[in-house]
Structures are given as structure tokens and as C-alpha cells.
Amino acid sequence: MTQAGVGLKIIGCGSATPTQILTNEQLSQIVDTSDEWITTRTGISQRRIADASQSLTSLAAKAAQAALSKAQISPEAIDLIILATSTTDDLFGSASKIQTLIGANRAVAFDLTAACSGFVFALNVAASFIRSGTYENILVIGADILSRWVDWSDRTSCILFGDGAGAVVCQATKQGDRFLACELYSDGCQNNCLNLSYQSESYPLVDSLEIGKGHFHPITMNGKEVYRFAIAKVPEVIEKVLFKANLKVEEIDWLLLHQANQRILDAVAEKLNIPPEKVISNLKKYGNTSAASIPLALDENIRLNKIKPGDVIVLAGFGAGLTWGAAIIQWGE
Numbered sequence: 001m002t003q004a005g006v007g008l009k010i011i012g013c014g015s016a017t018p019t020q021i022l023t024n025e026q027l028s029q030i031v032d033t034s035d036e037w038i039t040t041r042t043g044i045s046q047r048r049i050a051d052a053s054q055s056l057t058s059l060a061a062k063a064a065q066a067a068l069s070k071a072q073i074s075p076e077a078i079d080l081i082i083l084a085t086s087t088t089d090d091l092f093g094s095a096s097k098i099q100t101l102i103g104a105n106r107a108v109a110f111d112l113t114a115a116c117s118g119f120v121f122a123l124n125v126a127a128s129f130i131r132s133g134t135y136e137n138i139l140v141i142g143a144d145i146l147s148r149w150v151d152w153s154d155r156t157s158c159i160l161f162g163d164g165a166g167a168v169v170c171q172a173t174k175q176g177d178r179f180l181a182c183e184l185y186s187d188g189c190q191n192n193c194l195n196l197s198y199q200s201e202s203y204p205l206v207d208s209l210e211i212g213k214g215h216f217h218p219i220t221m222n223g224k225e226v227y228r229f230a231i232a233k234v235p236e237v238i239e240k241v242l243f244k245a246n247l248k249v250e251e252i253d254w255l256l257l258h259q260a261n262q263r264i265l266d267a268v269a270e271k272l273n274i275p276p277e278k279v280i281s282n283l284k285k286y287g288n289t290s291a292a293s294i295p296l297a298l299d300e301n302i303r304l305n306k307i308k309p310g311d312v313i314v315l316a317g318f319g320a321g322l323t324w325g326a327a328i329i330q331w332g333e
């Protein structure tokens with residue numbers, strides 16, 4: 001809480017996924033892999049893939065509209081839109097286009113990139129704006145279409161990713177802060193473990209002046225290093241947020257980690273002594289949807305009536321950067 005006593009509550013959640021499904025069986029027709037290998041090493045069975053008619057903006061706008069409708073708030077009431085994504089339609093940003101698509105005419109809108117940690121980072125930015133009294137209603141979207149950036153000949157990474165979008169509406173409240181704690185981290189020393197990078201080549205422009213002209217290369221990943229990083233850093237950051245919020249592990253109702261790999265979810269839960277029934281997992285159906293994975297799973301479990309008002313949820317994101325972070329929220333008003 002700030003001195004003014006303003007806190008944050010989440011008043012609505014929504015999500016959207018493409019209808020096309022790519023199964024492990026189909027993947028084994030593209031690269032040398034098998035359903036058995038993918039299932040045992042990752043827990044993923046299928047993923048959703050956007051077709052050419054879909055855009056990051058359209059998917060994100062659909063999730064945003066669902067969240068607004070659940071929150072029963074008009075788009076004009078939104079003050080700020082934060083779009084967490086690494087796969088924007090436009091390098092200048094896609095948030096403004098979403099603002100127009102959903103009719104949030106008053107809102108300021110910007111993109112935020114922190115890969116698979118993006119949603120947790122964006123939620124923390126929203127909390128800061130709300131607690132400072134700058135904005136009252138903030139739409140936070142996590143959306144990614146990684147299928148467009150995957151190297152479909154690299155069996156070590158193409159099996160992991162899928163497309164999706166999720167969104168939440170955050171609102172200022174003076175009746176108790178529901179954003180209990182948050183911690184964010186970055187470590188550029190391990191930046192080369194997971195990249196979707198621009199590679200430039202020398203291009204003569206005029207006289208002796210040259211520019212670096214090039215293009216983005218598909219995702220490269222050191223899976224083992226990312227795995228090690230996740231199971232070391234995620235439990236650590238969760239312990240830190242629990243300490244900050246003055247909560248014990250037993251007081252957590254749900255552990256909602258970025259949906260990267262079932263083995264990572266299991267290892268983190270085991271390290272923290274959190275029983276499997278408290279671990280939210282939907283990666284079997286969607287794979288790793290990057291910034292979308294946490295709000296997508298949150299929305300699904302609210303619709304299934306599993307997450308109930310008052311429940312304490314630990315969210316943790318981790319991924320390229322490397323970046324990682326955790327937040328504790330309490331569901332409901």
C-alpha cells in the first residue's frame with residue numbers, strides 16, 4: 001500500500017487462442033521427434049498456432065475484450081494499456097492499435113518486452129502506476145505468437161512453443177491491496193541462452209558511410225542452461241516474495257508458474273514443498289505461450305471455478321534476458 005492507501009485488485013480476466021492445433025504427432029512429420037519424447041521431456045501434447053489471417057494485435061485484442069467484459073467495465077474507463085510481448089506486429093509497438101481496436105479511447109498504451117517474464121513485469125508496472133495514484137484502471141495483456149519466430153527445423157526448441165493471449169483488468173482500491181508482493185530480476189550475463197536476435201550485415205549507404213542492414217533470426221536456445229536457471233532462480237524468487245508478503249508456503253493456494261515445461265513446474269514445486277494439486281498446469285494443451293502463459297492459465301482456472309475469491313496465488317515468470325520475477329496476488333475484490 002502507498003501512503004495514500006491505494007492498492008490494486010484484479011477485476012477481470014480473459015484469454016484467446018488460435019483455433020489451429022499442432023499435435024506432437026504432426027510435429028514428428030516436420031522434425032525427427034516423437035510424441036513419447038516430447039510428452040516425457042516436457043509434458044506438452046499440443047499447441048495452438050496462429051494462421052496467416054491472425055495477428056498478435058487481433059489475438060491480444062480478443063483477450064482484452066474478454067477481460068473487459070468479465071470486469072464489467074467500459075473500454076473508455078481504461079487509463080493505461082500495457083502489452084507484454086516479444087512478437088509485436090510492429091517494432092514501433094502494437095499496444096496503440098489494440099487501444100483503437102477495443103475502443104479504449106482515453107488510454108495511454110505501450111509495449112513492454114521481458115520475454116516469458118513479461119506478464120509479471122507488466123503487472124508490477126501496473127501496480128506502481130496504481131499505487132502512485134497516476135491511473136485507476138489498467139489493462140495488462142500478455143500475448144505472443146512465437147510460432148512465427150521458431151526455427152521449425154530445430155527439434156530442440158520448435159516442440160516447446162505455441163501461440164496465445166491473456167489479459168487482466170487491474171483497478172485501484174482502498175479496500176485492501178490484492179497485490180501482496182513482487183520481485184523482478186534480470187541477468188544479461190546469460191543473455192546468449194535464449195535469443196531472437198537481429199543480425200546485421202554491413203551495407204554501404206553513401207560515400208564511406210555504412211549501415212547495419214539485416215533481419216531477425218529464428219529462436220536459438222540452450223535448453224539445458226535455461227532449465228538449470230529456471231529451477232535455481234524461480235524457487236529463490238518465490239521465497240523472497242513470500243518473505244516480503246509475510247506469508248508461509250502453506251498459505252499459498254495456487255502456484256502459477258510460466259508454463260514452460262512440466263518438469264520445471266514439478267521441480268520448483270518440489271523444492272518449495274508445494275503439493276502437486278496446488279500447481280496450475282495447462283501446458284499439455286498450449287505449450288509455452290511466452291508472455292501469455294500466466295494470464296491464459298489464470299483465466300482458464302477462474303472459468304473452471306478452481307480459483308476462488310480470497311485465494312492466494314503465486315505467479316512466477318522466467319525466460320529470455322535472462323529475466324525472472326514473482327508476484328503474489330489475492331484473487332477477488
Ligand code: COA
Nearest residue numbers: 032033034037041116155156223224226227260261318319
Ligand atoms: N525429439 C527427440 N529427441 C530430441 C529432441 C526431440 N524434440 N530434442 C532433443 N533430442 C535429443 C537430443 O539430441 C539428445 O540426444 P543425444 O543424447 O543423442 O545427444 C537427447 O534428446 C537429450 O537431449 P537433452 O537436450 O539432454 O534433453 P533435455 O532432457 O535437456 O530436454 C528440453 C530438452 C529443451 C526439453 C529441456 O532442456 C528444457 O525444457 N529446457 C528448458 C527450455 C525452456 O523452457 N525454454 C523456454 C524458457 S521460457
